[in-house]
Amino acid sequence: MQAHSLFFFCFFFVFYQSLRGHEGGILCVDFDHSKGTLVSSSLDDTIRVWDLRHGLCSGQLEGHANLVRCLQLDDMRLLTGSDDGTIKQWDLSCFSSAPTPATTDSFSDISSPQRSPSTSPDLNDDTVSSRTVSYVSSFDDHQREVTTIDADSTNMVSGSNDKTMKLWDLETQKCVLTMDVMWASQNSNSNSSSTWSFDNFKMNFFESSIDYVGALQFWNFALASGTVDGKLRMWDLRTGQVHRTLPGHNGAITALQFDDIHLVSGSADKTVRVWDLRTGSVSDTLSFSGPVSSLQFNAGKIISSSNTTDIDVYNRTSFQHTKLSGHTEPVNTLQYKNNTLASGGKDKIVKIWAV
Numbered sequence: 025m026q027a028h029s030l031f032f033f034c035f036f037f038v039f040y041q042s043l044r045g046h047e048g049g050i051l052c053v054d055f056d057h058s059k060g061t062l063v064s065s066s067l068d069d070t071i072r073v074w075d076l077r078h079g080l081c082s083g084q085l086e087g088h089a090n091l092v093r094c095l096q097l098d099d100m101r102l103l104t105g106s107d108d109g110t111i112k113q114w115d116l117s118c119f120s121s122a123p124t125p126a127t128t129d130s131f132s133d134i135s136s137p138q139r140s141p142s143t144s145p146d147l148n149d150d151t152v153s154s155r156t157v158s159y160v161s162s163f164d165d166h167q168r169e170v171t172t173i174d175a176d177s178t179n180m181v182s183g184s185n186d187k188t189m190k191l192w193d194l195e196t197q198k199c200v201l202t203m204d205v206m207w208a209s210q211n212s213n214s215n216s217s218s219t220w221s222f223d224n225f226k227m228n229f230f231e232s233s234i235d236y237v238g239a240l241q242f243w244n245f246a247l248a249s250g251t252v253d254g255k256l257r258m259w260d261l262r263t264g265q266v267h268r269t270l271p272g273h274n275g276a277i278t279a280l281q282f283d284d285i286h287l288v289s290g291s292a293d294k295t296v297r298v299w300d301l302r303t304g305s306v307s308d309t310l311s312f313s314g315p316v317s318s319l320q321f322n323a324g325k326i327i328s329s330s331n332t333t334d335i336d337v338y339n340r341t342s343f344q345h346t347k348l349s350g351h352t353e354p355v356n357t358l359q360y361k362n363n364t365l366a367s368g369g370k371d372k373i374v375k376i377w378a379v
């Protein structure tokens with residue numbers, strides 16, 4: 025099995041798998057290809073677990089009372105944040121420990137990426153080996169929708185439309201720090217004009233489906249958040265204080281990711297900006313025809329989706345854009361790891377690409 029996957033990842037350059045079965049647009053995806061597992065959530069109100077080796081849905085996760093907007097999978101530990109205001113933790117190890125028996129058919133499916141997408145392994149409801157799994161723990165302090173989460177092995181930070189972010193201890197499920205975005209920005213020594221900005225954006229926020237905390241990521245004590253006012257804030261998780269604000273976007277932040285040197289942010293203002301964290305300045309700006317919905321980057325490229333069916337791959341060395349075409353409706357969400365990209369669209373399909 026490993027040998028097949030390896031062969032596969034090494035030799036085929038683009039699109040190779042479609043996961044079909046959801047009955048509504050895809051909201052978020054994450055995967056672990058060493059375990060051959062992908063998880064997706066959708067507007068159809070389901071969370072599905074997929075067996076990537078066979079391209080089939082291997083189960084559903086039940087326990088949330090509303091849509092799941094964000095999720096993270098690490099070594100078969102899944103965290104899901106929902107419109108029901110809770111975050112739930114799931115143990116998916118049952119999906120890797122009991123793989124469906126491999127048939128010759130499914131092998132030939134997965135090793136024939138030249139087939140057209142329409143003949144890729146499809147999911148029909150009658151083919152679901154309906155394993156239903158329940159959560160192992162719940163994190164219950166947010167007052168409104170949980171819109172974004174990030175976790176390491178011991179802690180998690182969540183952002184919500186209740187206008188707070190919370191730091192959690194994963195073991196005890198206790199909230200150990202609450203960061204009130206408005207309070208912090210008024211009390212930080214950064215510019216007080218941020219108060220004005222929030223009033224200005226309030227109307228937008230309540231009238232649209234845009235999230236208050238659109239994106240966040242943390243590393244040790246450093247937390248970066250992107251909010252509806254277009255601001256990126258750097259927080260110190262030891263104090264819960266903002267120590268830096270990066271202005272510059274003219275619309276809600278919808279995506280962000282950072283490494284040692286750069287922070288890359290995507291916004292409803294139709295741009296992706298690359299910030300140099302050493303200087304706090306923008307080193308590159310990419311413009312799109314629609315609001316940016318998702319992005320991921322590494323040293324070589326920035327992969328982003330805006331309100332289009334194509335996924336944009338930007339080469340950070342040559343400054344060239346390449347398009348990945350295949351979705352038939354706009355792409356909502358992207359996840360990129362180890363040269364494998366998973367994308368989910370309004371077309372209800374999750375696609376896997378080697379990039």
Ligand SMILES: *[C@@H]1O[C@H](CO)[C@@H](O)[C@H](O)[C@H]1NC(C)=O
Binds near residue numbers: 215
């Ligand atoms: C606050 O922002 C205004 C305009 O955005 C700027 O003119 C002013 O210098 C800033 N003040 C500080 C203390 O950064």
Ligand SMILES: *[C@@H]1O[C@H](CO)[C@@H](O)[C@H](O)[C@H]1NC(C)=O
Binds near residue numbers: 314315331354
């Ligand atoms: C996204 O695209 C659709 C269809 O192309 C269009 O109707 C819609 O107005 C766009 N939304 C935004 C926010 O640009």
Ligand SMILES: *[C@@H]1O[C@H](CO)[C@@H](O)[C@H](O)[C@H]1NC(C)=O
Binds near residue numbers: 324342
């Ligand atoms: C970017 O483009 C350069 C020059 O064309 C090429 O050598 C490099 O492999 C590309 N990088 C990626 C990550 O595709």
Ligand SMILES: *[C@@H]1O[C@H](CO)[C@@H](O)[C@H](O)[C@H]1NC(C)=O
Binds near residue numbers: 056058
């Ligand atoms: C990516 O691959 C490396 C080495 O092949 C492995 O150590 C790492 O765990 C992988 N990362 C993920 C997220 O799968």
